[in-house]
Amino acid sequence: MTTYPRLRVVPIPDVDPPIIDVDELRTTVSPYVQDALAIDYTPEDDRYFERQRSRSSELPDPDRFVPQLAQALVEVMVGSRPSPQVIRWTSPEVYAVLARRALVAARRGLQHGRRPVVRRVRVHDIADGVLEVAVVVVHTDRVRAMAMRLVGVDHRWVVTELVIG
16 A cells, blocks of 8 residues: 655745835835837827838839839729729729729720730839829720829839829
């Protein structure tokens, strides 16, 4: 027969924090407590949380980025790509036009199985953080022109103007 060690009864430790007198609480300052910063927040301060302009040096290389963006925009307009995929790179006004045009294309249905192809892209640097782009697009045996203005916002290019010819 095996013998087990005897159980030892230990009292439960007191886990309640000590009671502090109110006067002692007011005079005791802990070095680990930081006072709150006095910030006077007014609605005019919202400008710091809005979109911020970016310089050209802070933005992606337009010669590589713009042809891909142009291809995506054209595909949205003909209904072969969902419009939410380009919402990050378009202003709200441009996105509204693209989404409406994609909706019309979806109602019409894909008339031809071929996607549009961006043939040529010309990028012109207007100012620091502003580009104007001319694009040649071929779709269903038609050649079309597209013009865009891109502005650097929050370290990315955003299409603020879009014209299809």
